[in-house]
Amino acid sequence: MSLRRFTLIGGGALALTAALLLALLGRGARKEPERPALAPSPPAQSSAEPREGLAMRNLGFRLLGRSDPEQVKAGMQALTEAAARGDVEAELSLGRIHLAGIPTVPKDVTRAREHFLRAESSRHPSAAYFLGVMSQNGQGVKADPREAARWFEIAAERGSPDATFLLANAYRAGAGVPKDDKKAIELYEKAGELEHAPALQTLAMAYLHGELGLERDEAEYRRYMMEAEHALQHRPIPP
Template identity: 30%
Template sequence: MTGMAQQHYRLGMNYFQGKGVQKSYAEAMKWFRLAAQEGYPRAIFMLGRMYDTGKGIAENPAEAVKYYRQAAELGYARAQNLLGQAFIKGHGVPANYDEALKWFRKAAEQNFSDGQYNLGLMYAKGHGVPKDFLEARRWWGLAAEQGNPKVQFTLGHMYLVGKGVKKNYSKARQWLRQAADQGLPTAQYHLGIMYAKGTGVLQSYTEARKWLQKAAEQNYLDAIYTLGKLLSTGNDEVRDPALAVSLLQQAATRGHQRAKVAVAHHYAKGIGIAQDLQLAYHWWLEAAKEGNSDAQYNLGVMYINGKGAKRDALEGKKWLTKAADQGHTKAQYCLGVMYSTGKGVPQDMDEALRWKEAAEFWESL
């Protein structure tokens, strides 16, 4: 390998990135090939990336793996890591956990943080090795200390939920904060939840709002919903019903089931927006069809009372029963009352007692 190979590679990168020249994948590939012929690992790797992503040439996973393997065998850690991923996914090569483990380990032993993360995942999931969370944590710790935000989040979440380790909220907050400071929305979201609930930290709706908003600004759907709920139900420092409705509507429109239930509640009660029972019905129906028991209960009540929907006791009973079958105690009590009074259904004291006892059972858990 000569200094000329490195120059060819750099010229290829300039064309690949459009750095100082007009971007041209064809020119980039030409220079990468020249450098690759002289055995320059980074150029060989970039040829693999171009075949893998279809940049400048038709996507060809098998050809990508060929180049990844060449670069990996020359000791290039990025290629070793992506070759391991190819074996995990069966992308361009038959899936093989043993091969994946081998290449992840080679990358990890070169202190390549993504390789350390993936090797940790293999141990955490028991892929190609016996499941071993201590070994997973060891590799993730090495990667996290290098500042890899994805790994910092993984470690933080492990400590937060106690998966494979003893719960440690202090360490959870430490790693989540480091990942959040680097802009990782999943970490920002979970850090916001910790502050909202006071989990291992002094409860602070203001801090919760700050971190949830950072994640929401990156279109993290759970954060958009949770921020909406916080602004709807939080204390006076953060409460903003109008903005809450806007956020919940945004999340509901993108398919978030609990957001559909929450925005329906706002429309039903006229909180932060003009009361609109038809829109409340619309969102509860959407969530009810997806199996949400709160939505099924509220839809049932609408039909029973004839508010927001045409009075229909049978339809009301149908939705209340769906909710009750999932252990929704309010729905169970409603059914008990319906059967005991004969309101909308034939009076049946046995059924009334059955639903009353079911409600008491679920409340006792």
């Protein structure tokens, strides 16, 4: 991608940023071993993403796959620029990176939560899912099962199978919500319809052992296990 294209896209400020990033990208012609890029989850409203943010996000992922710490740093700068331009996927990716940490970027749960909160304003299911996980685990905020369940419900309503599964677990355990086996089963089934293998395995084991108020049923156990095996081969993109 040429510097001229970046100039046409974003003007002077973007050109300066692109010049720095492209210079880093072009350091040395030698081929380096690359780490897998941190792939974004499916965008909630990709058609509305500004072109400038999308270009910077793509460049950021390209740089994050490099082994040179300076190029990785430049990749983070590109993602930050993309997020500032309204790219929700870049905002989410910054949250994921700070939540887990990578060799050249230390873990920072406070910053991760800030990124997820900004991304949540666009109603992206992954943002609400991660806010639920952080509330559940006490990351960047005091552990609060009720708040975790609230975020999981929001993400589940937006179509997140992982959040639907965790919300089912909450109803099964009575963590942050009233204990309700019937509601848990409904949610496990909903997650299973979205090919969430752990939800299908949970239902299989419930039928095998007579849990969640279900009668033992080996036929249903086998059916759900077969569906779980199928789901493992068609795993949905993680949040």
